[in-house]
Structures are given as C-alpha cells and as structure tokens.
Amino acid sequence: MEFKLEAHRIVSISLGKIYNSRVQRGGIKLHKNLLVSLVLRSARQVYLSDPCLGGPGVGGPPQPPPAQEQLPGEPAPGWGEPHARDSSMEQDPEPAGAAPEPPALPLALGKRSLEGSPLLRAEAVPEAPRRRVEAAERGGGGGEGALEGPPRARQCCCRRLCCSPHGAPRADCGCRPRPDDGAPPPPVCPRKRSASGAGGGPAGCLASGGSPVKKPRRDSEEQPGDEEEMETGNVANLITIFGSSFSGLLRKSPGGGREDEDGEEEEEEPQRGPEAAEPGPMYCDKPVLRNLNPWSTAIVAF
Amino acid sequence: MFLKLSLRAVFLGAGGGNDIQWCFSQVKGAVDDDVAEADIISTVEFNHSGELLATGDKGGRVVIFQQEQENKTQTHSRGEYNVYSTFQSHEPEFDYLKSLEIEEKINKIRWLPQKNAAQFLLSTNDKTIKLWKISERDKRPEGYNLKEEDGRYRDPTTVTTLRVPVFRPMDLMVEASPRRIFANAHTYHINSISINSDYETYLSADDLRINLWHLEITDRSFNIVDIKPANMEELTEVITAAEFHPNSCNTFVYSSSKGTIRLCDMRASALCDRHSKLFEEPEDPSNRSFFSEIISSISDVKFSHSGRYMMTRDYLSVKIWDLNMENRPVETYQVHEYLRSKLCSLYENDCIFDKFECCWNGSDSVVMTGSYNNFFRMFDRNTKRDITLEASRENNKPRTVLKPRKVCASGKRKKDEISVDSLDFNKKILHTAWHPKENIIAVATTNNLYIFQDKVN
Numbered sequence: 001m002e003f004k005l006e007a008h009r010i011v012s013i014s015l016g017k018i019y020n021s022r023v024q025r026g027g028i029k030l031h032k033n034l035l036v037s038l039v040l041r042s043a044r045q046v047y048l049s050d051p052c053l054g055g056p057g058v059g060g061p062p063q064p065p066p067a068q069e070q071l072p073g074e075p076a077p078g079w080g081e082p083h084a085r086d087s088s089m090e091q092d093p094e095p096a097g098a099a100p101e102p103p104a105l106p107l108a109l110g111k112r113s114l115e116g117s118p119l120l121r122a123e124a125v126p127e128a129p130r131r132r133v134e135a136a137e138r139g140g141g142g143g144e145g146a147l148e149g150p151p152r153a154r155q156c157c158c159r160r161l162c163c164s165p166h167g168a169p170r171a172d173c174g175c176r177p178r179p180d181d182g183a184p185p186p187p188v189c190p191r192k193r194s195a196s197g198a199g200g201g202p203a204g205c206l207a208s209g210g211s212p213v214k215k216p217r218r219d220s221e222e223q224p225g226d227e228e229e230m231e232t233g234n235v236a237n238l239i240t241i242f243g244s245s246f247s248g249l250l251r252k253s254p255g256g257g258r259e260d261e262d263g264e265e266e267e268e269e270p271q272r273g274p275e276a277a278e279p280g281p282m283y284c285d286k287p288v289l290r291n292l293n294p295w296s297t298a299i300v301a302f
Numbered sequence: 303m304f305l306k307l308s309l310r311a312v313f314l315g316a317g318g319g320n321d322i323q324w325c326f327s328q329v330k331g332a333v334d335d336d337v338a339e340a341d342i343i344s345t346v347e348f349n350h351s352g353e354l355l356a357t358g359d360k361g362g363r364v365v366i367f368q369q370e371q372e373n374k375t376q377t378h379s380r381g382e383y384n385v386y387s388t389f390q391s392h393e394p395e396f397d398y399l400k401s402l403e404i405e406e407k408i409n410k411i412r413w414l415p416q417k418n419a420a421q422f423l424l425s426t427n428d429k430t431i432k433l434w435k436i437s438e439r440d441k442r443p444e445g446y447n448l449k450e451e452d453g454r455y456r457d458p459t460t461v462t463t464l465r466v467p468v469f470r471p472m473d474l475m476v477e478a479s480p481r482r483i484f485a486n487a488h489t490y491h492i493n494s495i496s497i498n499s500d501y502e503t504y505l506s507a508d509d510l511r512i513n514l515w516h517l518e519i520t521d522r523s524f525n526i527v528d529i530k531p532a533n534m535e536e537l538t539e540v541i542t543a544a545e546f547h548p549n550s551c552n553t554f555v556y557s558s559s560k561g562t563i564r565l566c567d568m569r570a571s572a573l574c575d576r577h578s579k580l581f582e583e584p585e586d587p588s589n590r591s592f593f594s595e596i597i598s599s600i601s602d603v604k605f606s607h608s609g610r611y612m613m614t615r616d617y618l619s620v621k622i623w624d625l626n627m628e629n630r631p632v633e634t635y636q637v638h639e640y641l642r643s644k645l646c647s648l649y650e651n652d653c654i655f656d657k658f659e660c661c662w663n664g665s666d667s668v669v670m671t672g673s674y675n676n677f678f679r680m681f682d683r684n685t686k687r688d689i690t691l692e693a694s695r696e697n698n699k700p701r702t703v704l705k706p707r708k709v710c711a712s713g714k715r716k717k718d719e720i721s722v723d724s725l726d727f728n729k730k731i732l733h734t735a736w737h738p739k740e741n742i743i744a745v746a747t748t749n750n751l752y753i754f755q756d757k758v759n
Contacts, residue, residue: 006646010592013650026405026428030490030509031540031559031599032655038595039649046592 004050010043321682322741323757324691324704328382330367331750333695343746345733349413349421352737355383355744356423357751358408362392364425364478366436367751380742383753387436389478392427404429410495412504414517422481424504428491431506433482433517441469487513487523494544500551507544507556514568526574527556527566542600542657549609557614561585561598563623581623583630593645593654601657606666607738613669615660618642620671620681635681635688638673640711640722653727663736672731675720676747677707693731693745693752703757 017036021028332341340361347356355367365388370381395404405428414422420437445467448456490508497504505526506513512527527544531537539560547553552568564577585594597617605612611632614621618639621631637658641648648654653674660671672678673690681688690707710719733746741756 007592010646010649017652025403026407026491027400027402031493031542034537034540034559035596035599035655039592042592042595 001050003046007043007047007050011040011047014040014043321685324743324754325700325757326698326702326704326752327700327742327755328753329695329698329750330365330383330385330753337749341749343733343749343751344407344409345411346735346744346746346751347411347413347423348735348737348744349423350415350738352739352742354386354413354421355735355753356411356413357744357746358391358411358425359749360405360407362390362394362406362408362427364389364391364408364411364423364434366476380740380755380758387476387478389434391425391432391434391480392430395429409492412495412497414497415501417501424495424497426492426495426506429485429488431484431492431495431515432480433484434478435481436476436478439475439477440471440473442472443467444470482517482520484515484520484523487515490540493542496545496554498546498551499549503551505544505546505554507541509540512541512544512554512556512574524572526568526572528573528575543603545603545605545612547609548605548607555603555605555612557600557603559599560595561600561616563600563603563612563614565625579625579628581628581631583621589642591645593649596649596654597645602659604660604662606662607664608666611666613660613662615658615671617654617656617658620660620669622669622683633683635669635679637671637679638709640709644722648727651727653730656730656732658730658732659734661734661736663741664739670734670736670743672734672745674727674730675709675725676729676731677709678731678734678745691754693747693750693754695750701757704754 014036018033018040021033021036331343332338340359340363342360343357344360345356345358348354349356353369355369357365357367359365366386367383368386369383372381391408392406394406396402397404407427408425409428410424410426412424414424416422420435423434423436425432425434444451445465447461447464447467448458450456484506488506488508488511490510492506492508494507495504496507502518503514503516506515506523507527510528510530511525513523514526515523527541529539529541539558539562542557542559544554544556547555553565554568554574555563555565557563561582563581565579565581566574567578568574570576570578585598600614600616602615603612610625612623612625614623614631615637618641619637620635622633622635624632645654658672660669662669667684668680668682670678670680676693677690678693679688679690690709691704692707708716708719709725710716710721712722715721729747731745731747735744737743743754745752745754
C-alpha cells in the first residue's frame, strides 16, 4: 500500500514537472522530459499493479493480458478519458484500434470498462507497439510488471474498504499481497504523441476532433520539413492529456493540496474547455480515490 | 635534511588528491547572496597552456582570466588570474516559426590550441556555435595626414607636408571578435562540442544527433550520429555528451541517458550509427528504484589525457573505463552515496536532474567532480584515497589550507561532520576544471569562481 501511495505521489509530481516544462524558457527539454516520463511510467505501473487497488485478476504476479487487450495506457481508467480530443494522436492499426473518439464515446467506453478491457485498450493503443516489442524482448510478457493485469474493474476490493487507510489489508480482503518485485520494470519509451504538424504548444494539442477512425502513422504523412521540428509538441500533448485526466480526478477528490493547485491551474486554461466538459469518467475509482487522497498528503516520502 | 627534501619532493610530485594540500587562492564574482540569474556560471575551461581560464554564464557572456607571469620574488604562489577579456558571446533569440525562445546560456566553451598570437575558442548555446578570436592590441598608428588625432578629417587643402604614420605603444586592449558562426544545424539542444586532434574539425552534439564541422566552413556540416527514431514515440534514450579522442582523430565517444557509452570510428562509415564499442555496466538489481533510470543517465564524459581511459559521471558516481574493456568500468568512485535514500526528494526539487561534470588532472592520476553544499570531491586513482573540500568565502585568506569535509550519512554525527539533512542543495558545484600542467583548479559555485592551488612551500 505504501508503494502505491508513493507511486501516486510520484505520478502527480511528474505530471507537474511535465506541465511546467511547457512554459520554461528555452523550450521543452527533451532529456529531462524523457526522464520524467520514464519515472511516470514506472510509478504508474506500480500504482496500477498494486493489488489493493486492482480487481480480482491483479493480485499476485502480473499476468499476461488477454490477447486482444493492448497494453495499458494512461494511468488508470479513472484517471481520465483517452484523449479523444487530440486528433493528432498517433494511432496504430491495432485490433483494439480505438481511435480518438469524440467526447461522447469515452463515456460509453467508460461504462464498458466495467466489463474490462475496452477502455484500457483505447487508452493503450498508442503505446501498443512499443510495449509489444518490450514484451517480445522479455520473452513473452510474463515478466516483471511489463504487463499489468486486467483493468481495474468495478469489483474493486477497496470499495469494500478492504484496504484500510492504515495500509494493512484486511484478512478478508482477497487481495493477495503482491510479492515485492517492487522494482518497477524497465521503462518503455515515454508516451509521446507527435504534434499536429505545427509543433508544440497547447494550441497544437487540441486540434479539432478527428474522425473516429484515425489513420495510423501520422508521422509518415508529415511533410519532410515538419520532421525537423523539435518534436516536443507531443510532450505538450501528453500534458494536455494528463492534465485533463488530472483535473477530472481532482474534481472528484478534493484532497491533496499540491494536486489541487495543479488541477486548478489546468482547469483555467482555455484549451481545457473540451476536457472540462467531459463527464466524470470514474466509476469504480471514485471511492478508491476518495480513500486515497487524504492519505496521499500524509505520505511519508521515504 | 636530504631526507626531508626528498620527502617533500615526493609529496609535491605525487599529484595525489590527499597528498596535496589545497589552498585557497582567489574567488571571482559577486559577494551578493542574491544571485542574478544571468551571473550563474555554466561552463569553465582552461586553455591548453593553462594560462587562460574561460567561464561562460547564463547571460551569454564569456569572461576570460589570464594568469600573471610568475614573479621571481614571489615563490610562495603561482601567478594570479585576472580578468583578461569579457564579451557577450550569445544573445537571446526567438524562433518565430516554432514560438520558442532560444536561451543565451553558454553551454560549453572549448579552446583551440594556439597557432599564432591570437587565441581562439568555440562557445555554444543551445543552437549556435561561435568561433571567437581574442587578440591583443598594444600599439596604434599615429600621425595620419588626413585625420586629426581625435578622428576628425582634415581639410586636404590645409595639408602642406606629408608624413608617414608610425606605430606607438598604447594601453593593452584585448579584443574579441566572432570569426565564424555555425548555426542552423541543430534541431535539439546542443550539449557538447569537442575539437578534434586534427585541429581542423570539431563535433557538436545535441540530444539526438552529432554533427561534424570544419572550422573554416560554416554553411555545411556532416551528420555523423543520428539516434532519432522514425517514430518519436519509440524514443528511449538521448545523447548526453560527446568527445573526440585526444589522439585518434577518427575516434569519438558519446554517452546516453541510459548510462551507456558508445565509441565510434569515423573510418568505418559516414554515418556512425553503429558503434565500434559499447560500454555498459549491468545494473545492480538491488539498487532498483523509481529513479534508477535517472541516476544512471551520464552527465559528462571525458577522455584521459593519455587517451587510454575515459571517465563518466552519473548522478551518484564517477566511473573510469578502460577503452579496451567494454563490460564494466575499471574504477568506480562514489561521490555522494548518502543521497541514494533521498532520491525522491531530489526528484521533487529537481536536483536529480543536475548535470555534474568531471575532470582529470594533468597526469591522469586524480579525478575531480562537484557535489552539493558547495562541496567538491577528488579521487586519487593510485592511492585510492578521496577528499571532500568546500568552496566557501569563509576560507578566503590566500594560502589558507582547506580543511577536508565529511558528510555524516546516518547515526551519530561526529564533531565537524555535516549531516545529510543540513546540506544546502541550492549550492551545487557542477563545473570544475584542472590546469593542464599544474595543481591549480577552478571550481564554479552558482555565481562565483574559486581558484585553488596546492601549497607551494
């Protein structure tokens, strides 16, 4: 549980850094943002694979995902919708292939998430090829947390107040203590999306919503001149995505001083309009997060 | 008596970090505690003879110090360094196309070996490299026929006699002029420049690419390394530093954010994407944490003067590699291992991203690097002893011997030790330089430059 809390905190710190890097003088620093996104990924994986939060399938050693499910994408289903509004988002021709949907769809997907994979699949798509490569490299994904378990489903044990805030799971929890392979798995590449051709900047992130089925590999469609832009616009997109997710998170969970500030900051931005309009995405996670947040501020850091 | 003299000779000649007694010599920069951002020192470099010491700062300025000629009567210390030239190397720019401001901060300075009376150096910011000529003027022509001394033109009709202008001595003036500007070759931020041993070419490295330039040609450069993936989403590592081999003009190395170093041979192919050697140490699984990737990122790589070894600096350690052995370093020195348990805080306050540099002494027997609380560390490769010293104005009497410092990691703190929690993480020493021939070191704190010498007595 403590790992989860620390992971949660690290995720929020990382998002704050990525967000702040947008306004830094000299432009987005690729190296630092790469490192931050690696940490973000590690922390997120720990967060997601912690049995206290996960569904029935998540306890114990990480399991290979269902065949059709691509790898997990954004932090958690509850952390916000797939970035449907970002039409510049890279998509891969996966069977999961849920392209950026118009805002209405995420809600539907959100509902479906209760049954399991589809939401995660949608979120996961942009990362799918990388993760698959990673999995292949590690000989099929049984490896350390490369693959997170099935998405957290509605049967969240924490809903039953299984994991008390004090950190010790109750005996009747059903969550198996996860062997602490504690070490987050080697990171995969950061989640980066190519900017919509025009380079970075918030404006670029929110090109008007594209058609539901997006062509893959937008990169190849770009003009040669575009390639030479410093491709950190995708990092800016990342921020938008996380930012919107986070503000959604925070709207539901008013704990956590630091996170509040970030959330408010982000909500004020005009670009956040579409995200702000999105319906609350969280189902099973609300109670989880409500339980979590007061404690996230009480974390002992080390 | 003879024995005593010979012992002293041993001490002075050993070059050992501990055998030497380091003394304060000078400090340059404002005394003010309130540091102006433009004054933050961003690079320090001695020239090949050690007579000149250049610093670059965040405001885009270069300040060059020159060592006084040794005074025969002053046997106690070597010459002092005084300001020789100051000039604005880079200005802030704005890239309108991408809506990006380009910082004027000087990332690196590298000196060219001296070929004539003038001195040349390369200075770079994030995007543009400039070749500067620093020359002295100590005489000027006087006695023009058509110009008055103050520059006004004379009416030609008033000229009745002609004279030949002659050179007369004047106060020394040091002029810096940009001779070449190497621009528009880097999409990402330049982190390194390195002059080849052929003294005709040099490389510049950014996060994803390395370019080869000829010093005379500014409108063209050759790309020799490109690690940009076709799909940026697949990016896993960036280039963090690069350097040419000191003797082999076909060899260079570059380090990555994953903790690897690649040695490349330019004779092998035009594009050196395939390394000749890959230096990597397997990670210790017991040290795994959320921040393992960050702390393994290499912040600096430097060849030894001999060319046989190279040194890398990552967040917690300095490693010496033998170019003939790729699978692990031959020596590893812990700089501030007590920080390993504090990585989360250091991540929060961004200190974990600090890029420390490292340097060799002239004989390659001692290496030096910086730390926090204005501490810097030296490791003697022969005696395996190390020392921690502090750059502080409190010890600023000339020839005051610096007292070794110690950080107490945990447990009972002894007298004179400093506990980890009382370290000031805003006072960091990122840039240090060692005179190529003497035991003189330049250590940059945030906005001050300290010069220390060994005790000559």
